[in-house]
Amino acid sequence: MNSHLEQLAPRPLWRHFRTLCDTPRPSGHEAALVAHLEAWADGLGLAHDRDAFGNLRIRKPASPGHEKAPGVILQGHLDMVAQANADHPHDFTRDPIATYVEDGWLHARDTTLGADNGMGVAAALAILEDDDLVHGPLEALFTLEEESSMGGALNLAEDWLEGEILLNLDSEDRGQVYIGCAGGADVLVDAQLPTTGLDESEVSMRLALTGLTGGHSGLDIDKGRGNANRLLVRALRRLEDCDARLVDYHGGTLRNALPREAFATLALPAEELEAARTRLAALEQELRDELAGVDDGLQLTLGPSDAEDATALTHDASRLLVNALHVAPCGVERMSTAVPGVVETSNNLGVVRLEDGRFHLCALVRSLRDSARADIADRFHALFELIGARTRVENAYPGWTPAPESPLLARFCSLHRERLGVDPAVKVIHAGLECGILGAKYPALSMISFGPSIRGAHSPDERVEIDSVAEFWDMLRALVEDLASPAT
Structure with a gap:
């Protein structure tokens, strides 16, 4: 199902998103997807492990010559909200998500799409398999049960992650970068x-x-x-x-x-x-x-x-x-x-x-x-x-306290200006990004959050703007590469 997704650009990201659409993953039912990702990592020779709660981490060594660059953590959650229209029978624990393109947006048929946070997960996976990308040490952290309880982040193992910079890929507006969020x-x-x-x-x-x-x-x-x-x-x-x-x-x-x-x-x-x-x-x-x-x-x-x-x-x-x-x-x-x-x-x-x-x-x-x-x-x-x-x-x-003077934010804004010709809007979001919880467990982390444009999240009207996905991918790839080099 959803083979048309592999014709969209960037192809590596959309290929992974097809896998996410085809693999049921409502909160509390992420096991099949975790097993698939572990097998995928084994196929690429990437190290992976889980903490006691079941959160998944996949690691990739730095490109030669960039071993001393700050470690970057690409973070997203594997689960999705399970909502369907009342007249549409859909078993989110068994049935794949059926998608279609209309007027430049990707939709699902009568259910939530899972772009929240499937886009971020797919982007992180595409980064991990990109052998042309120059990067420092990479970790991809995929948490569980974010939509139902924030359980994965709340129970995340301490003294487990190694990176110094965390890129949360769970925001929903192109041209914006988030530096703070509400607690709940x-x-x-x-x-x-x-x-x-x-x-x-x-x-x-x-x-x-x-x-x-x-x-x-x-x-x-x-x-x-x-x-x-x-x-x-x-x-x-x-x-x-x-x-x-x-x-x-x-x-x-x-x-x-x-x-x-x-x-x-x-x-x-x-x-x-x-x-x-x-x-x-x-x-x-x-x-x-x-x-x-x-x-x-x-x-x-x-x-x-x-x-x-x-x-x-x-x-x-x-x-x-x-x-x-x-x-x-x-x-x-x-x-x-x-x-x-x-x-x-x-x-x-x-x-x-x-x-x-x-x-x-x-x-x-x-x-x-x-x-x-x-x-x-x-x-x-x-x-x-x-x-x-x-x-x-x-x-x-807890909420995520903004750090508007952070060097990470400055580098992102500079890249955004250089590649897109405009400054990004720096925002605080009234939603529960996992950054607040992760920052409490790893207070030394420097963090920002960004993503493509998603509308109607948590409802069957959920959709993602296809052009914004390409822009998001280009920015993520450029930022990872930029962070592999010393700041100027």
Whole structure:
């Protein structure tokens, strides 16, 4: 599959990206790809090893005469976000990604593409096999489970890496270089809430909010897109006067993707059904007006449910849960004053579940300030404690503090100016690059992050600009070669 990718330039990079598309690699299922890369490294005579967590390192000795150049680490993560359109059956643990080219961009058919971070991984592999490139000592570090938990970076072995310079290849804008990023943490809320059976006056109905764009919960959090969990809860609030009770709720699939769809089963008095439809129709129009030009596909529908012998939350429990979700932090909390135009703190209500009275929420808090991140988590604790829920914080990782005066950044900017005729935009990103974690484990590392233009990451709209991949490759190759020579 995807043989057309090998006709794109630069061919070595696209050939490796074809392998990544053909090899299933959702978070937690990278083993087959790791085995393939180890066999590939053996074929080239390249040394490789893994740390205790399973992160993979492949090494290549310096070109003759450049053994004393600073060691360069090419870094990316092997896993990809697994998102598919609701009407497209796709098993991310077994099925390859089907790709196609349209208007200069590479897309996937109804699924995420995996350009995040497949482009970076493919580039690193192409560098390792480039025998015409002059370079110092090279290490390629491929981490696991970045998209689900940052697990690979958080559990990376210390005193393992040898390089002095790290090039993170996980950014998504041509013409830009990143020198800082937000930290983050998962906030998880769980509760067992009281339920009762449906009485004879109630009917079971299915409420669905669909058609949103979704996207990356960091990069797209400030674009005004709808969050399906936030919006479906607004619908549930609108139905409180109709005495609706929650039977179940399923919204979002990943904590780091803006939820595109959310569904709830309701116990609704039959006599209130028409009133509920009227209220929802009015709300649907309000939401369409609010999201015009951003999420024009929003649909809010109420139809019969096939739930049999269902139990619903009690009226009090249903009201308390809906109210708590309604006021929970969601979206941009604060813009940065230190870095104008960059989100400082945000939260994504990524996954919400309710089944048989068991409630679960997973949110992803991001911030350039660890104190602000901790405060959002504490607000979740204070809020959901009111309904008897338990709150915990997991997978917390630090931000990456910018170093705008670094010699590495100066060399990159000089090369960019020389090869492309313009200075790159130096940026701080509101997303969880692994640089913050790696820098905490290896504080002597000098780091930058750059990559090709990727849009719609973490959603089935994900795509990569083909021309930007060639530009990214040329810059990476030139930088590796430049770093093999003494700075002037």
